[in-house]
Amino acid sequence: MQDSKGDQDRLWFDLLLIILVGMVIGVLGAFAANGFVIGAKTLFELIPVSPEQNWWQNFSVHWLVLVIAAGVILALKRLNGIARWHGPADTILSAQVPKEPFQTRVGMLSTLAAFTSASAGASVGQYGPVVHFGASVASFIRTMIPTRIKPEVYLAAGVAAAISAGFNAPIAGVIFASEAILRHFSVRALAPLAVASVSAAAITNLLFKRGAPYDIAPLDFSMHEVIPLLLAMAFLSAAIAILFMSNLLKLVSWTGKQNNEPLTIFLAASMMAVIGTIVPEVFGLGTATVNLFFSNHFELTYLLIILGAKFVASILCLGMGLFGGVFSPAIFLGACSGTVVGVIAVMLGYPVSVVPLMTTVGMACVASSVVGAPIAIVVIVFELTQSYQYAVAAIFSVAICSLISTRTYCYSYFDRQLLLRGFDLRHGRENLILGKVKVADLAISPVKGLSPADRCEDIVTSLCDSNNTEAYIVDEHNSLLGVVTLTNALRSSGLTAREVIDT
Incomplete structure (x- = not known):
């Protein structure tokens, strides 16, 4: 009874922790996404150009702002020793391959570079950097609030929060994180993703008063x-x-x-x-x-x-x-x-x-x-x-x-x-994971091939001596003909390997 009560207490504690982590990721993801979108839009609108000015004046201002932004991006990259900027592809890779750790610092600096480009008027997007920044925030939270939630679920929760806040679409946030980042739909991941996504949408509506970014008026059609x-x-x-x-x-x-x-x-x-x-x-x-x-x-x-x-x-x-x-x-x-x-x-x-x-x-x-x-x-x-x-x-x-x-x-x-x-x-x-594993690094015992003429009684003895459950039958050129399992050998007393071989 005590063990059962302990398991139940642990279950409730894990549930509360999942809700807490999801809400923290959602809130911070909402601030990150809205800060990027509102900040980039506000800074771009401050650029001193107008239709009343001639083409050359407007060009000069835009050129100067874009060149300054290019210099800032180049300086960020070189001063921080970054080989390349990171984006959603790196989030996906970290979620799919455990041996490819998510680089939180580079992710945040990459978002700053994208923010600089967008604020200056470069023809770039906001949602990719926001998605990666959401994952960066979630990765940082994982170091602060460690739980039994898998690392890739933390990343996906950050992505869900970013999409939810960016589009004011909490359901789409959950589905996007599952479809594009995790690449599968998991019941275990659903709770943190849903909590983070809905929390981000709620904060966006409550504090930032932002609705959907696109004004679409649906009309009836056949x-x-x-x-x-x-x-x-x-x-x-x-x-x-x-x-x-x-x-x-x-x-x-x-x-x-x-x-x-x-x-x-x-x-x-x-x-x-x-x-x-x-x-x-x-x-x-x-x-x-x-x-x-x-x-x-x-x-x-x-x-x-x-x-x-x-x-x-x-x-x-x-x-x-x-x-x-x-x-x-x-x-x-x-x-x-x-x-x-x-x-x-x-x-x-x-x-x-x-x-x-x-x-x-x-x-x-x-x-x-x-x-x-x-x-x-x-x-x-x-x-x-x-x-x-x-x-x-x-x-x-x-x-x-x-x-x-x-x-x-x-x-x-x-x-x-x-x-x-x-x-x-x-x-x-x-x-992906198996493709990175070298056969030479595996602790594999040498396998001795047996002849098709060997009797099943001898095969059973050989398997018991070598502590194996399968015998590999090879021809005179040492080419694999098939296998004989321990179970089949035990059932086939008096027969040869050739008669019970499983190809």
Whole structure:
């Protein structure tokens, strides 16, 4: 009875500890995510430019700010001895491979670098750095509040909190952490993830008064009428996602081969200033511009200009050293391409209501292919719109788009990054762990091969002497023919190995 009571007390203590850890991660994750988003937006709005100034004046200001940001990022990297910035790919790797420890300090400095880029107006994302920072916060909390919760669950809880606070989508936060970070759905992980995610959403609404980042007004539509558009959106989004990921990684590779980081990062800052001054919508995180897409604010020609400019600007910034996330650029490119499809559809006779629908679906498609979380992205659509119809439309296109991009390129940008570093996630974490184990390091006893003509009585004696349960039967060339288990040998007295061999 005492042991039973002790186990019960331990159960309640563990439960309270899980709730405490989840709430602490959620609260700190909410502060981190909202601090990044609000801080970057506020600092960018302080840049002294205006439509009343001429092009050269605006360019000069943006160029100066971006060059200063590039210098700060370069100094952060060199003064701290960082070989490369860390992001969601490193969070995924640490969750999948226990021998790849999460580097909390580098993670926090990487978030600071991304914050510097975004505040200066570089065409980079907020959600990737926020996700990694959430994991960094959770990793730090693990050192302060150690529990029996696995290290990867701590990281996933931090990610759930960051997504929940960033999108005001607590359910999507839990699913994203399970789908993209843990790569499985676990009952044991559900409690800390849910507590962290819901706590982050509550703090975001209570203290920061932030709702959903995107203003989507769901409208009624007939599903059978828009299926052709949803199919077109899926194929177009897959093409955009693949082109974005492949060209970005090619530029990253090219930049590394130049072995001149100061030149490339200052070149990226200069080109970003030129593109952004010509097409101001591509500056920064792009949240306000995406909201204008939903309201059909732009003409078709200018939409195409914005799409091309954002595509080029994001690849230049991310590929040449202005560190940041790929999530927000993917959302922007998807939303813009969806708006293009919607505007063309209206010209062909569809109702105006297809514009916000296609914008939402395009946003979901490109983002799901780039970050590798199709289910979570569909749930984000549902939580943002509160519309079952929008969610059904999104999952139709997202499923097709993700299938195309996965089969023709990779599951996600982060998976491709890890693949280039020698970590193939396609076969699961077990394959990753076993792939790092050398046979030479294993304590394996030499195995003696037996002949097919050996009798089962002799095989039993040999197995008992060697303390083994399987006999390996080999031919005259020492090639394996099969095995005979101890159980089968005992049952087959009088027979030879050839007659009971299991191939």
